[in-house]
Amino acid sequence: MKDAAPTARVTHRRRDHGAAQCVLDEAVREGGVPGILAQVRDGGGHWTGTAGVADTRTGRERGPEDRFRIGSITKTFTATVVLQLAAEGRLALTDPVERWLPGILTGKAAHDGTTTTVRQLLDHTSGIFNYTHDQSALRSQESCTPEELVAIAASHPADFPAGTGWAYSNTNYIVAGMIVERVTGRTLTDEIADRITRPLRLTGTSLPLATDPTLPSPHARHYTRLFSPDPDAPVHDATELDTTPYWAAGGMISTVGDLTRYFGALLGGQLLRPEQQRELLTMVQTQNWLPRSTYGCGVSRLLLPSGTAVWGMGGALFGSWSYVYGTRDGTHMLAVNINADWTEGRWQDPIGIFTDLLEAEFSYGCALGFALP
Template sequence: MGEDMRVRTTLVGATALLLTAALAAPAVAATGTHPHGGHAGTRKAVEAAVAAGVPGVTATAKDAHGTWSTTAGVGDLRTGEPRSTADRYRVGSITKSFVATVLLQLEAEGRLSLDDTVDRWLPGVVRGHGHDGRRITVRQLLNHTSGIYNYTADKDFDRIYSSRDGFHRHRYDTLTPRRLVEIAMTHKPDFTPGESWNYSNTNYVVAGMVIEKVTGRTYAAEITRRIIAPLHLKATSLPGTKITVPQPSSRAYSKFSGPKGPTDDVTTFNPSLAASAGEMISNSADLDRFYSALLGGKLLPAHQLKEMKTTVRTTISPRVRYGLGLMDTRLGCGVHVWGHGGGIFGSTSEADVTADGRHALAVNFNGDWTGDTAAAVEGEFC
């Protein structure tokens, strides 16, 4: 992905860095008609992604003219079956926007404050090697200024899940949220809380635990009750430890050994390794609907939406700022879009919307080692 424009906030970054030989690009199938001939840039970017080696792409855009969808490439390398515009896929860190929304709803209800310390809700959980939950706020979890070490950067964790043998040996293991936090606590913090910024999946594992402590229900139950059900997001789910992706869906692929290495089918695995940092499954239409509702003010009161859109500088790019589970990206043409990226084994996704919630795009690659979702975003909004 063009890092100068966007960041792919992957849970498992090692495989995403691998390149692959370019494959011939099949024809793109599109549905819907834009009266002014729009979406040509998006279509071009989708075709280019497949030419660069992505097995298949599915994307859906929604604007004042209606809904437009497109696919390219294949959903199954063995059978050659194409991708579907209705494909469900693992959305990775896009999950974070849903988690942050629930916490902001709880704040609006007076059930917590973003300035509560982590220890206020989870005494002693964030403690060790310099970590201290008494000095970290819920807000700092959500905007990645807590300094909490990112558990996916742990060498043992990375060694297991970035290697072919390790992944296949451990792909069905269950990891509890508490265990993921414990992994992070074996390291020193990245910095003193509030003094810098660093993307850490541990922040959102802890955030999910806070939701459970405040409500007495799992974070997944709260997202389902507060967001999925009211918005009728029929393709969206929190699988927990379930290893499969509901149909309709495509196969998902990774490369563990570089561009000349084999392509592995990684469709099935236990997503508990991501927990509330990235376990969610959805499709492009549902993601468009969610972000449109969120930025359109249908999920949060004005005060909480303003807090969510209050951003801090990141180390990603001068063009990318981070709010509360929400990225603000200034595109090359000057347009600002709000949303999030997400990567997990075999899946790379991006979902963005304009500030008024009226123009949205969600795109997914069923491979995690190449391709440029940023180009699709630029093509759609510029």
């Protein structure tokens, strides 16, 4: 594998990002990832750093305009649309799922659409089984409709009665996406484009149509070991991927620049009215998820080992792991992507790299009070 020279691009840099660049370099040199790309947006300017390659065959370096699959960061976009619809009075977060999707859950393996609310979908307190835990069912068909994904989940017992616990479930956001389409009569793809990506000029961000497995150019190749912990596991190219099993829960494409701009606008209160902004950031304690984390409506809060708190979301799909986190007011954001789903050396997985990168960029925050709830 060719080890491309690290690259840094700076526009109106307000503070030094040398420590962040060191983490990127080490991720390639010691962590064994093909390539890594990060952007910091802070004080009206931005810094972009890279290390490694976008394509191991050609040796092309990672670039700031690279598109990549963002996995569960898609959930934040879906939640934003739902919260905007709530602000418009077109739905209420207290609405039961049954109101919008009659019969999709009720009476099926202890799931109950009459008591499960829209809010519980968004903050993962619904108890609905996570369909991605049934890989045999997903592998049994070439592509999946949202209805089929929910049917997989509904064939399993609920994790707990709605509102009585917390469990991360991709099914929640498939159902939320279906509700968006039922309420609006339009596709979720169009709603995200009209409400978020076009107004913010996120030109590298989209929710692809079900029939499109490609990544727009420029993009990094996505390399996967199929989440095997074996360091000698074969590496597959997953750049072209059927994303129908992920859709509203994890099917989107973006860039680091678009992600820092979007989360800066969202956390900064530019996309939601005050009532919905409070809902976005009303957190519940997570269980068996990211350490020291809480979860709101498509947004999570992480407490870093240093005690610094950051707000944002992460996502992982075959061959692509991403994080975008920053200050609660969105004025200082960092987005990062690795075009692989493994690490070597001292890190167990890409989250370890991302944590070190966040510490390098935000650890001074304890003195500024960002660690406060």
